[in-house]
Amino acid sequence: MPAEEFVAGWIxxxxxxxxxxxxxxxxxxxxxxxxxxxxxxxMVKTYRHESLLGFFKGMSFPIASIAVVNxxxxxxxxxxxxxxxxxxxxxxxxxxxxxxxVFIAGCTGGFxxxxxxxxxxxxxxxxxxxxxxxxxxxxxxxRYRGPVHCAASIFQAEGPxxxxxxxxxxxxxxxxxxxxxxxxxxxxxxxFTPDGxxxxxxxxxxxxxxxxxxxxxxxxPLDVIKSRMQMAGLKQRAYGGxxxxxxxxxxxxxxxxxxxxxxxxxxxxxxxxxxTFLSYEHLLLSWG
Ligand SMILES: C[N+](C)(C)CCCC[C@H](N)C(=O)O
Numbered sequence: 001m002p003a004e005e006f007v008a009g010w011i012x013x014x015x016x017x018x019x020x021x022x023x024x025x026x027x028x029x030x031x032x033x034x035x036x037x038x039x040x041x042x043m044v045k046t047y048r049h050e051s052l053l054g055f056f057k058g059m060s061f062p063i064a065s066i067a068v069v070n071x072x073x074x075x076x077x078x079x080x081x082x083x084x085x086x087x088x089x090x091x092x093x094x095x096x097x098x099x100x101x102v103f104i105a106g107c108t109g110g111f112x113x114x115x116x117x118x119x120x121x122x123x124x125x126x127x128x129x130x131x132x133x134x135x136x137x138x139x140x141x142x143r144y145r146g147p148v149h150c151a152a153s154i155f156q157a158e159g160p161x162x163x164x165x166x167x168x169x170x171x172x173x174x175x176x177x178x179x180x181x182x183x184x185x186x187x188x189x190x191x192f193t194p195d196g197x198x199x200x201x202x203x204x205x206x207x208x209x210x211x212x213x214x215x216x217x218x219x220x221p222l223d224v225i226k227s228r229m230q231m232a233g234l235k236q237r238a239y240g241g242x243x244x245x246x247x248x249x250x251x252x253x254x255x256x257x258x259x260x261x262x263x264x265x266x267x268x269x270x271x272x273x274x275x276t277f278l279s280y281e282h283l284l285l286s287w288g
Contacts, residue, residue: 002078002079002082002088002089003075004089004283004284004287005075005077005078005079005089005284006071006072006074006075007071008279008280008283008284008287009070009071009072009075010066010067010068010070010071011279011283012070012074012275012276012277012278012279012283013067013069013073013074013276014066014067014070015275015279016066016272016275016276016279017059017062017063017066017272018056018059018063019272019275020268020269020271020272021055021056021059021062022055023267023268025054025055025056026039026042026043026046026055027261027265027268029046030042030264039263039264039267061120061123061124061147062120065120065124068120069113069116069120070113072109072112072116073109073110073112073113074280076105076108076109076112076113077105077108077109077178077182078105080104080105081097081101081102081105084097084101084104084105085097085098085101089284093197093198096186096190097186099186099187102179102183102186103179103180103182103183104179105182106179106180106182106183107175107179109182110174110175110176110177110178110179110181111171111174111175113174113178114171114173114174115167115171117170118166118167118170118171119151119164121166121230122163122164122165122166122230123147123150123151123154125227125230125231126144126154126231127144127146127147127150129231151163165230165232166230166232168242169225169226169242172242173219173226177215177216177218177219178215180214180215180218181211181212181214181273182211184207184210184211184215185207185211185277188203188206188210188211189203199281204278204281205275205277206274208273208274208275208277208278209269209270209271209273209274210270211273211277212269212272212273212274212276213266213269213270213273216262216265216266216269217262220258220261220265221258221259223261223265224249224258224259224260224261225242225245225249228249229242229245232245
């Protein structure tokens with residue numbers, strides 16, 4: 001089983017993540033704090049009070065997890081395509097796989113990465129939702145002191161299954177949308193590249209960027225439900241299941257609830273996935 005795809009997936013995921021982290025910080029702050037008037041206001045205030053470093057807070061944990069998650073996604077995707085079409089990564093430009101095969105391989109990668117991502121994502125969401133201001137003397141300490149403490153507390157209270165809260169919603173979110181991710185990428189690359197040739201760097205950047213946006217647009221409704229299920233049992237109400245969460249969220253807040261965070265997610269998705277695909281393709285090319 002070719003291993004380079006796993007390594008290339010890991011490195012490219014990490015590069016994309018560093019680039020996207022400032023957007024993620026702004027997104028989380030807008031979602032959880034009321035002091036900002038909008039995206040620009042949040043960026044200006046963060047920069048004034050905390051300098052550029054403010055945008056990179058809390059990045060070490062996602063970097064560690066993207067290593068596992070992105071390498072599983074790209075590694076499984078590429079090896080699933082190999083199993084389906086009997087062509088290696090290098091041969092795929094001359095003999096392009098069908099979109100059905102690309103979709104199935106993408107869904108397989110998405111399904112498996114969702115299980116690796118679930119505990120990391122749960123911890124990220126729980127920490128991101130701690131809105132208590134830091135280190136104010138006299139105020140009660142936040143429930144979780146950091147990622148390790150958060151994981152240990154969930155494990156102690158609920159056992160290993162507790163770490164997989166919301167995993168089902170996450171799997172439903174990621175399986176089809178990562179199929180869409182790779183199909184969009186392949187389709188756009190082929191539109192701008194003469195048959196049999198390797199796509200240019202510009203094409204890879206644009207195709208990767210739009211693949212990220214398309215996939216996030218499709219994923220956002222289930223992303224909202226997933227985050228709510230992950231928070232359930234902590235402070236919000238407990239839901240009877242995924243469907244109950246969807247119906248009661250829509251009843252209480254209207255259908256718009258399914259598109260929360262879409263703008264900032266799309267703005268983040270373009271650079272992150274452009275860089276992810278560009279570095280992935282370049283690494284594999286340079287390793288022959
Ligand atoms: C499937 N879903 C849309 C959820 C994610 C697809 C893109 C994954 C990428 N690592 C990123 O963070 O943008």
